[in-house]
Amino acid sequence: MSNKPDNANADSPNPASKDEPAKNIDAYSEYLQLAEGNRPPHLYQLLDIELFCPHPERINQAVRRQFRKIKPYEENPDRRVRERIQDVMTHIATAKTVLNNPIQKTEYDERLAKVLKIDRDEFFSTQTAGRPPEFCITVIAGPAQVGSRFELLPDKTVTLGTNPQATICLPSLRLAPLQATVTERDENWVIRSANESLVMIVNDTRCHEYVLEPDDVIDLVGYRILFSEISKTVRKGPVAPPLSLVVHSGPSVPDPMMNLVAPASVLIGRCDTTLWQLAGKSMSLHHARVESDGAFWQLRDLHSDTGTFLNGDKVTQSILSHRDVIKFGPYEIQVRLRK
Amino acid sequence: MSHETVKPVGIDLGTTFSAIAYVDDGGSPRAIPTAEGVYVTPSAVYIKPDRSIVVGQRALDALSERPDRVAVNFKRDMGEKFYSEPIGGREFSPEALSALVLKKLAQDGRNELGDIGGAVITVPAYFGDARRKATQDAGRIAGLDVIDIINEPTAAALANAFQQFINQGGDQSNLSIARIAARAPSTTMVYDLGGGTFDVTIIRIDHNEFEVIATGGEVRLGGIDFDQRIVNYYCDEFRRRHGIDPRDTTETLERIRSTCELAKIALSESEQTVLVCEHLGRKMQVPISRGRFEQLTADLIARTQISTEMLLEDAMLSWDRIDNILLVGGSSRIPRVARMLEEISGKKPEMAIAPDQIVSHGAALHAAISVLDRAPQPVSAGGERRIESESAPNPSTAEAEQRMMQSIMATDAVDAAKRIKLSDVNSHGLGVIVRAKEGQGTANSVIIPKNTPLPTSRVKLFGTEAKNQRQVRLRITEGDTRDPRGCTQIGECLIRQLPKGLPKGAPVEVSFRYDASGRIHVKAVELTSRISADVHLERTSGFEQEDLNKMKDAVSEINVE
Numbered sequence: 001m002s003n004k005p006d007n008a009n010a011d012s013p014n015p016a017s018k019d020e021p022a023k024n025i026d027a028y029s030e031y032l033q034l035a036e037g038n039r040p041p042h043l044y045q046l047l048d049i050e051l052f053c054p055h056p057e058r059i060n061q062a063v064r065r066q067f068r069k070i071k072p073y074e075e076n077p078d079r080r081v082r083e084r085i086q087d088v089m090t091h092i093a094t095a096k097t098v099l100n101n102p103i104q105k106t107e108y109d110e111r112l113a114k115v116l117k118i119d120r121d122e123f124f125s126t127q128t129a130g131r132p133p134e135f136c137i138t139v140i141a142g143p144a145q146v147g148s149r150f151e152l153l154p155d156k157t158v159t160l161g162t163n164p165q166a167t168i169c170l171p172s173l174r175l176a177p178l179q180a181t182v183t184e185r186d187e188n189w190v191i192r193s194a195n196e197s198l199v200m201i202v203n204d205t206r207c208h209e210y211v212l213e214p215d216d217v218i219d220l221v222g223y224r225i226l227f228s229e230i231s232k233t234v235r236k237g238p239v240a241p242p243l244s245l246v247v248h249s250g251p252s253v254p255d256p257m258m259n260l261v262a263p264a265s266v267l268i269g270r271c272d273t274t275l276w277q278l279a280g281k282s283m284s285l286h287h288a289r290v291e292s293d294g295a296f297w298q299l300r301d302l303h304s305d306t307g308t309f310l311n312g313d314k315v316t317q318s319i320l321s322h323r324d325v326i327k328f329g330p331y332e333i334q335v336r337l338r339k
Numbered sequence: 340m341s342h343e344t345v346k347p348v349g350i351d352l353g354t355t356f357s358a359i360a361y362v363d364d365g366g367s368p369r370a371i372p373t374a375e376g377v378y379v380t381p382s383a384v385y386i387k388p389d390r391s392i393v394v395g396q397r398a399l400d401a402l403s404e405r406p407d408r409v410a411v412n413f414k415r416d417m418g419e420k421f422y423s424e425p426i427g428g429r430e431f432s433p434e435a436l437s438a439l440v441l442k443k444l445a446q447d448g449r450n451e452l453g454d455i456g457g458a459v460i461t462v463p464a465y466f467g468d469a470r471r472k473a474t475q476d477a478g479r480i481a482g483l484d485v486i487d488i489i490n491e492p493t494a495a496a497l498a499n500a501f502q503q504f505i506n507q508g509g510d511q512s513n514l515s516i517a518r519i520a521a522r523a524p525s526t527t528m529v530y531d532l533g534g535g536t537f538d539v540t541i542i543r544i545d546h547n548e549f550e551v552i553a554t555g556g557e558v559r560l561g562g563i564d565f566d567q568r569i570v571n572y573y574c575d576e577f578r579r580r581h582g583i584d585p586r587d588t589t590e591t592l593e594r595i596r597s598t599c600e601l602a603k604i605a606l607s608e609s610e611q612t613v614l615v616c617e618h619l620g621r622k623m624q625v626p627i628s629r630g631r632f633e634q635l636t637a638d639l640i641a642r643t644q645i646s647t648e649m650l651l652e653d654a655m656l657s658w659d660r661i662d663n664i665l666l667v668g669g670s671s672r673i674p675r676v677a678r679m680l681e682e683i684s685g686k687k688p689e690m691a692i693a694p695d696q697i698v699s700h701g702a703a704l705h706a707a708i709s710v711l712d713r714a715p716q717p718v719s720a721g722g723e724r725r726i727e728s729e730s731a732p733n734p735s736t737a738e739a740e741q742r743m744m745q746s747i748m749a750t751d752a753v754d755a756a757k758r759i760k761l762s763d764v765n766s767h768g769l770g771v772i773v774r775a776k777e778g779q780g781t782a783n784s785v786i787i788p789k790n791t792p793l794p795t796s797r798v799k800l801f802g803t804e805a806k807n808q809r810q811v812r813l814r815i816t817e818g819d820t821r822d823p824r825g826c827t828q829i830g831e832c833l834i835r836q837l838p839k840g841l842p843k844g845a846p847v848e849v850s851f852r853y854d855a856s857g858r859i860h861v862k863a864v865e866l867t868s869r870i871s872a873d874v875h876l877e878r879t880s881g882f883e884q885e886d887l888n889k890m891k892d893a894v895s896e897i898n899v900e
Binding site: 060063064067068072073074075076086089090092093094096097144146147148164171241242244246249251252256257259261322336338 | 559641642654
């Protein structure tokens with residue numbers, strides 16, 4: 001069996017190459033975009049969260065966010081770069097283990113406070129970061145990220161947009177890198193468009209700035225976001241399972257998939273203010289709506305010109321089941337229920 | 340070779356261990372023993388100085404004597420050009436080494452069954468296109484008729500559902516595979532921690548339909564990483580006491596590694612064990628407790644936990660929507676695994692009956708079902724399989740079909756098996772490289788995002804980059820980031836000879852089709868001139884056909900012990 005390398009300089013995994021100085025890349029700034037500074041960073045820098053962060057849920061969310069950032073690069077063709085990436089991934093996993101264990105976390109925090117020459121008690125008394133978060137925002141409809149919940153921390157601005165560095169990265173062709181921000185102002189949470197030209201709809205009203213109340217619904221071009229109190233996010237009674245609507249055939253659309261979690265609803269049509277814009281010919285401006293009703297999802301035709309069809313039958317209102325096929329205008333949409 | 344007289348097999352080609360199984364006349368999957376009478380074969384290849392080749396346990400035994408001549412863990416390098424270390428001074432491709440393991444398994448299969456038909460080989464669900472191609476090539480080099488590649492968690496879920504049916508008092512002698520899951524629809528999470536890879540998958544099982552919802556994992560995380568932590572622990576201790584590091588001597592290192600692996604297994608049963616090794620005449624004992632082991636490997640378990648939580652996010656599910664957690668793979672026997680999952684989910688995970696064999700059982704079931712599906716067409720290597728074919732056969736072919744199926748399994752089982760449907764998702768996104776906004780270089784535009792149910796097709800509209808552009812080159816990528824460095828190029832599609840004078844931004848429609856057998860079809864059309872180009876990215880081969888044949892011939896002449 002002959003299987004010689006074609007040429008000598010193929011990426012040969014010769015052990016000797018390990019002794020060469022590893023390519024001088026800083027994987028922390030390269031893949032996690034951490035600010036320059038001490039390497040390796042301490043665990044709070046690594047996770048890009050506030051020093052001594054006391055919220056386990058926020059720590060775990062940050063772990064997943066950082067892991068998602070670096071993981072796609074693990075297949076780098078250069079073995080040494082790959083090893084660096086693996087080291088950073090191990091580091092993130094270590095952060096999860098240490099910071100999720102109350103005893104280890106206290107020990108770590110004490111050590112870190114000493115190194116940074118910070119008095120922890122004093123640090124907390126001057127910081128509001130220790131105050132537990134009261135509100136959260138949840139992505140309840142959109143092409144991606146649906147179901148993700150973000151707790152709003154006092155004194156911390158939340159950014160929304162396509163930028164991977166945004167607090168809530170919303171992949172989309174129709175959103176700006178920085179679309180909107182949510183900040184605390186005089187004990188109220190305020191959402192603001194990043195600039196005047198960007199469309200934002202809160203509770204069906206176009207605006208650029210809005211002081212949020214619990215259960216307000218914010219539409220950001222294709223995404224729907226719910227603002228709510230953390231203590232009241234557990235709902236009683238049956239809840240419809242997550243729903244995905246997938247364009248199976250039809251003219252090309254910016255977002256071929258729309259995901260929903262209860263209590264979201266989605267308006268579908270040609271109009272550019274609809275949450276899911278399907279702009280093909282013979283679509284009405286407001287063609288149909290899908291909304292949750294207790295344990296079910298319901299499809300409603302909004303007196304469209306060309307009608308709404310479910311598994312071939314024209315319908316005005318119907319409950320959706322897994323694998324149903326909806327047709328409106330030139331589009332064929334597949335229904336997928338998570339249960 | 341004809342399928343009318345021979346049975347197809349399922350092969351779990353693992354990083355550390357491999358297994359082969361078939362479906363017997365009653366419709367039950369059965370493991371095939373090796374000549375030594377065990378049901379798993381270590382994925383190790385020993386190339387002796389006289390160039391004869393030994394595969395399996397005896398190759399593994401030779402590791403500490405001749406570490407330079409034994410290849411292990413080559414599945415980790417699948418998709419790369421060469422295995423990480425030269426063997427006896429020569430470079431080998433991971434495909435060739437895997438082919439030798441497959442050849443040994445096929446020999447065991449022939450010893451048991453007389454002859455074997457096509458084979459289904461399993462891959463981790465999180466494998467990308469290059470690794471899948473490499474696995475398929477390994478099968479071909481070994482001279483197997485590769486019917487299909489199936490994801491390991493899907494195979495495990497299939498075999499587990501089957502096993503549950505038996506446990507619930509199902510009649511094994513008159514088996515109906517399809518009734519195995521004739522219960523309320525349920526959602527199962529398969530947590531598969533093998534020797535070298537980690538997969539986690541959510542599968543919805545509704546009667547006969549096995550529908551993968553989302554999949555995730557890590558291609559370089561498995562039992563061997565847990566072993567390495569114990570090795571480092573022992574060697575650090577050795578160096579502290581004796582001032583020399585056993586890791587500098589390959590022969591000793593392999594002996595320590597094997598001791599540590601056994602210790603890891605022992606720690607799944609007992610609270611404490613002792614590591615005893617000898618290096619340069621100095622024998623040293625190091626006791627190790629389960630607590631210490633868990634401390635040494637906490638971050639590895641944490642990584643599987645991160646992947647598991649990310650998967651739930653991807654699937655938009657919370658733990659209350661998961662009905663069962665199924666543990667698969669030898670390393671999921673580590674007690675911390677089940678405890679961690681119970682802590683985060685509030686559910687008691689269930690260990691697969693034979694976590695080392697279940698994947699090969701599932702592959703065998705899939706092989707049997709696939710052969711029934713594509714009957715009665717003659718079978719050729721790499722023949723296309725249609726998962727949901729419902730076409731009614733005409734009378735003459737129906738008769739042939741009947742005969743063929745009976746030769747594979749009993750009629751009842753045949754009826755049942757034909758009703759099983761599997762549908763999977765893609766584990767990585769597919770897209771094209773595009774020019775980003777002015778001055779921002781290039782970007783990857785995902786067209787089929789990961790976890791899209793297959794088969795699927797998607798269309799996206801782009802514009803040409805410059806005025807009077809005469810050709811458009813599309814680089815087809817696998818990956819989910821906008822940053823092209825996070826993606827792998829898997830193909831190219833070129834539209835040529837566009838008419839002169841097209842404006843900048845002339846519309847180019849790109850359509851992707853990903854069929855159920857893993858083929859990717861890409862078509863690009865410039866809409867004003869209607870000039871188009873298309874390319875089929877078949878998962879045929881990472882090699883030229885000629886090279887593949889050469890290797891196949893070479894392997895067929897090799898005697899594998």
